[in-house]
Amino acid sequence: MTITTDAGAGIVLSRLAKSYGAVRAVRGVDLVIAPGETVALLGPNGAGKTTTIDMMVGLTKPDKGTVSIFGAPPAAARQAGWVGAMLQTGSPLDHLRVREIVTLMASYYPHPLQVDDVLRMTGAADFARQWTTKLSAGQAQRVRFAAALVGNPDLLLLDEPTASIDVAGRRDFWQAMRGVTEQGKTVVFATHYLEEADAYADRIVLLAHGQIVADGPATEVKAQAGSRTIRATLPGADVGALSALPGVRSAQRHGDAVVLACSDADAALRALLAAFPGARDVEVRGGSLEEAFLELTADEPDTSDAMAEATR
16 A cells, blocks of 8 residues: 655544553543654553553554544554654564664665664664673663664654663663754653653643643643742741732741742732732742642542553
């Protein structure tokens, strides 16, 4: 079958649903990803991240809904060489050297990258002659990344790509990813490292219980949590009076410093300065992605959901 990519179509998930017995892993997900976007899928265990990626790759068939990859079904897109995937499951083939695996993967794609360039870019060049059975967990992860990248796909799907990689290796990985995204590639990655999503994703899609609970730039997702904080130096301040200020949810005092958790930081700041003109060293801090994550996914996922997702 001959198919022609419609890059303008991007990635479209429509009413996507998948269950495993009584466990509803994905529940009516609607998502559109533009070509060239870097999107992070976040969520607690059991949220449906891996199941969603598996359906995008075409390894899992949805019970309901559709997946379109640049205007084609996942299997057709994969066959055409448009998709490169780095999944949680699987490991490099035994009895082969690293270079041999990456070379083998390159042979399956119509317009692959140079193997040496990919080995260097992914940090695997130093152990390219190593047998796969002798690799550390971090080295094996780099090889999986090289195998996903060498085909020069239009879409990279990465499930926990920096798991088992040390801090320096994670930094090197994302430096390599910058080079990939600068070429206009579309990247979707799931991660438990919230700081990676905050730093490198154009957009964050937050899942809980198989549904999207937040979708937008990191700044927008943080704002949804409504957890701005005001810090100030205010000796002898009355905590009760601070708590009663408009826009303040709670107040704490630590020596001469006060910390106000706010539902409306603008109103709280105006009220603070009006009621306590002696306040100094005032700081207003937006909520962190971690705070937003915890607040927006506050309910623990059902244990059966978590167990099902862990097996995906």
